Amino acid sequence: MLKITKFGGSSVANATQFKKVKNIVESDPARQYVVVSAPGRRTASDNKITDLLYLLDAHRHYHVDASNVTKIIRERFLSIKEELGLQINMEKELDEFFANLSKMTQAEIVSRGEYFCAKMMAEYLGYAFVDAADVIRFKMDKSIDWEATTAKVKAKCAKYDHFVFPGFYGTDANGHIQTFPRGGGDITGAVLARCIDADIYENWTDVSGFLMADPRIVKNPEPITHITYSELRELSYMGASVLHEDAIFPAKEKNIPIHILNTNRPQDKGTIIQENIDQPSEYPITGIAGKTGFTSILVYKKHMSNEVGYIRKVLSILEEYHISIEHIPSSIDSFSIVVADKDVEDILYEMVARIKSELKPNRVRAKSGLALISTVGRNMSSKPGTSGRLFGALGANHINISMIAQGSDEMNITVGVKEEDFKKTIQVIYDTFVTKKGE
Template identity: 50%
Template sequence: MKIVKFGGSSLADATCFQKVKNIIESDPSRKIVVVSAIGKRKKDDNKITDLLYLCHAHLQYGVSTENILSMIEERYRCIKDDLHLSIDLHHEFEIIRQNMMKENIDYLVSRGEYLCAKMMSEYLGYQFIDAKDVILFDYNGKINIEKTKEAFHKFMPLHTGIVVPGFYGSINHQRIKIMARGGSDITGSILADLFDATVYENWSDVSGILAADPKIVHEPKRIESITYNELRELSYMGANVLHDEAVFPVREKNIPINIRNTFEPDNPGTMILNDCSELDKKHPPHTITGIAGKKDFTSITIYKKGISNESGIALKAFQILEKYKISIENMPCGIDSFSLIVSSSKIADCLYEMLSDIKEILQPDSIRISDSLSLIAVVGRGMVKNTGISGKIFGELGAHQINIQTISQGADELNIIVGVHNDDFEKTIQVIYEKFIRRIS
């Protein structure tokens, strides 16, 4: 059995619905379908979920929501009419209008997925199952897997396919509870875990995960297979194709996640696995799987003689950052120094107070502040078997007059993170890609 999730871009209009139906009907194992709310038809269009959030904002300030709701209703009505569906949208929107004032915000913004799933289930001839009845949260906001499994049990065995709206569930079958934006990815992952799926197919408008940002690198190659650990490293640095939390429910069972393109259904996309060793036997991985990065960090370097022998000094530094609710992105260390690399935007309002605490508590010999720093992660499970890859990367950057400000490498040799000036961000990614990915592809 396959779990298939379709994102908003795959559900933007009636033509997209037809493409989705063709994909599902081409493989009888695609029995469980998760859908997002309908998305943008073009670049300057609106996502339904954004419009629903806007409705809530209007409610908060006592402004009429009728124009926005009518716009949303028209989007669904166009799909209904084009596909000749029988769903009573007038009745559905009357219920929304009646409940939107007395229900919480989660109820309102979840209606995009709810209505899309109702329409898709009719179009496919599948059974509609409201996520409110099966995706169950505890009062602490965490999904209760055991209760969710029990709730789904009454629908087994499946005599037909089912369609489940993504993004939300409920507390005690009553109060709607939404997930973070992109939460439909999580819904699909949970169902893949519960039903022991052979694969979780995540369909959107991209043909898998690319080895670099196409805005920076011209036509970067598609990554054929990637481990969950590699994906986490790239996602943390901005390569966002899949919601981070969608990995955890399927990871332990090594259920593959297959990133596919609704508009190129014959493209195999990218396969994400906990363990790619079997695939690697047939197709050995490239030394570098992918490159990702982010701009605008600040490095706070603390110098103090004998700092490496001073017990607890790192803990004290962490506690200072915790006081200001600042997370550390990276921490390169030397014999008499260490650097705290943090997001520039997060420390903009508290930098001087934080430096004052550092001077008072850590009593450093000196402190150096460097801003306009970019962090670039070079990730690859093949690096551990390639002797001297770090030196080769540094040598290539040096040959292109790129100054490396910070360097760190994980103990598992899965990633190398280099810090460069913001002005060298794009050039650094391009140089690494051209030398270590494009030329050996």
């Protein structure tokens, strides 16, 4: 058994968390290769090191005194070093870093949180330190150079039985530091897992995996023990975020299970993400997620079905404004385009006016205040009456459905409701399929 074990920012926020990481790593000999993020928040009012580094870069860029920021960063790292009794000369490392800020790019600066954290963690665990800059290679188009990266990862694994690896960055084709998007430490772990064909990719964070609904809406929702990559994509897109979405793809390509676990509660089962799941689900659905802040643009034209390319012409107008489309529910003579409020707040009426003048529909109407809720489950297609139960439950609770969309794979049902019904809708769906359980 070979595992890539990644610890997020909350898992390395201070010396106490470092100790938890060590206990976890040493409890399983399969945890040979460890990836770490930069130290995260210790409390709700605290700062993430990466946020401080972005702030430091802004101070540098605008020639503003950054001594207060450098002081906080220095104290964070030195407090971990001193409490753990580490020998690494962090004072020198930090002095050199701050002295060379003017020569560094933003990517170099913000990557140092992971770099310094990995160096300290390597000493604390007694593992080798391997710099991501020497291993992960990006192409000119910023995609990963899999051939070069895989060769370098395998070479490091052949050289070291154990190592600690900083997440979030690598080097581009010109040898300069390049970062992944924020949260990219998750991607780094998945990249390493893919390169060495790991048996499992463990992602340790501050939650015990995914829950079937938002705990801020549903009290004590059931945990999701197993979920497919496809279900995760659906739920993540609708706001159920625990893992960076881009971290799914490298593992999915090799069908490597991703195990989400809680550093603060290592005894919890967590959530296993895997495309092929043999274990039967206890519930007819896997999870519920949703978002508010959508607008529906209704376009109606008599005999529209006889006019070739009409919908395409409307969509081309939205494309000119670079608007991403969420859903397009349609009927014979009308269709609606659902878009995010934030994408159209300054141009909505301009777009509607263009649709009216250029395409001459009988009616165009924009309606905001829409919420979208997705009910997701790999088992829904094999359980007749699932959609009927969902719609019946919403009707019985006097929730009006403005829009319905179902994926072609029958894995999700998305409904649009008024924003004021958002929380109530999620609670009703949860009660229907989980609390009552029924088949």
